[in-house]
Amino acid sequence: MSAERDSMTQVFARPKSLTDARFTYCPGCHHGIITRIIGHTIDRLGIAERTVGIAPVGCSVFAYLWYRCDALQVAHGRASAVATGLKRANPNLIVFSYQGDGDFASIGTAESIHAANRGENITVIFVNNQIYGMTGGEMAPTTLIDQKTTTTPDGRDPRLFGYPIRFSEMLAQLEAPVYITRQALYDTRRINDATRAVEKAFRLQVEGAGYSLVELLATCPTNWRMSPVDANRHVAEVVTQVFPLGDLVDRG
């Protein structure tokens, strides 16, 4: 094998701006793909030395372990407000927050909306897997109708608990955001699209353009009770019907 590799060039490697730590995520969880994409983006833009990541509460609470960058672990839901304080205090930093659907769209609703509305020059990565992973699989604001979770054991009933929130569409109503997009990771083509979106969002911050949000439809094989491959198919066939992919705002 190595003799063959001698005549080859390496075309895919671990991002330099990621540490060697092994991810604590479940098998097949898309958090790892997203983290790699962010790492490759930081590499390509050459911004590791001034990037500060903000880790939320949730499965990605350990996000501060993955990057060779300064990082903060902050209170549940507050990442957009912390990012505001950090970026206003030191506008030279490239600040990104990384949040799940509970952090961004439930407890953090106000902070998420108002950082976007103020047009804070930050990059927000919103991981939407329609469930609360870390705490054992409860309903999220993004949970689908009829989806079974530990707090909707008979399936989400909209008469009791409302409908899945399309947060990107809501934020797209605001004047200030320069880039809002929803992407997915269930096959190579989507991973490529997501990669371009994440890189665009970071580049816009580097250029001082304003607020960008990348919503990423992700899987939670463990709490969806699916294999990783089936979970990918679920996103492709079912979730994208509720959360359409594409750019909602592109003023960059």
Add this chain to the structure above:
Amino acid sequence: MPRGAVRIDGERCKGCGLCIAACPHDVLAFSGTLNSSGYDVVCVKRPEACVGCAFCAMTCPDIAIEVYREKTPAKEA
């Protein structure tokens, strides 16, 4: 088609199978061997079929795969 090769870090692999599903050339398979975390790690079943497209590595959530590719030979005039 250029030839490719992948190297899988067995200790990072969690046996999720996404790489096997992503590979267009049926290069990868579960090995049946468990790593120290108890996962059935993926191995290269058909190395001769690998073209170095990196679809496997792109989808691997644990960045367990490195990908290599032969340089494309110059076309004959």
Add this chain to the structure above:
Amino acid sequence: MERRMLLRGNEVIAEAAIRAGCECYFAYPITPQAELLEHMARQMPRLGRTFVQAESEVAAISMVYGAAAAGVRVMTSSSSPGISLKQEGISYLAGSRLPAVIVNVVRGGPGLGNIAPSQCDYFQATKGGGHGDYHMIVLGPSTVPEAAELTMLAFDLADRYRTPVMILADGLLGQMMEPVTLPESIDPRSLPPKDWATTGAAGRDPNIVLSFDLDPEALREMNRVLQETYRRISEREVRYEETQTEDAEIVIAAYGTIARIAKSVIRMARAEGIRLGLFRPITLWPFPYAPLRALADRAETVLTVEMSAGQMWEDVRLAVAERAATPFYGEMGGVVPTPRAILNEVMSHVR
């Protein structure tokens, strides 16, 4: 600006913060500290510094967290119900060892209460309020000039010990106007750099700001560092003032606005032959237990007077124990006791 000016308490705290080199201020409007917010809204942009009216007190304390992590001097202000909203954020600041200044212009409570002055947040400030084993340094100014001085001190203490510091004022102090000579300005760029701050990992290992460790032994160690910090603060930073206690038969224990009223009561009492003194804690945390205990060996009675149902009273009793009588006189709901009412109470304990 070295001349004496007639200034309102809220504005003085704001201006003192600016002079202390506060670079970021985040807050939500609430009575009775609106003037503090408004002063910052006018002045901070003029100085090229950051002012943001946050969407809530919850957001504001998180913005404070971010700016503190960036290594700059940062402040927020609010009043009682808003301070309740900040408790999670304060616990995070303490646990993450981030310096910050938090101003509470206390009003009547609990719940919505009213906008009159009160001292009913003493427990919240000194005994926690937020979750976990932590403390904030709590400073209790009693005059407008002292509010300026203690605001400057708050930023120094916050940076020195890497801890949040609270200025516990009240609605009366916030609103009243007194002649003040404002302190000299500090250039924030002259402050020593913070090597732990998230300034971008250029040429060094990454700095991580967090209050989290799943491993109990590691978290125990983090807690030990905090407790050791609090021990050092308790040894070095206790501040208090005694007024005419040398011969006192009865001593009022009071802080803030009540302490200044008590100084009038001393004059009135002594005119009637009562040897009254005042023990005024300036740091409510760390509380001056030892000096109060020493005083209680000489005086027969330590009368705690507060605008509350009796909160600092518990710390007074802890300090004094059986050495002296420890009665209490309080007013709740934003009612401010008159000097005459306090004097009547004093007299009831000596006659």
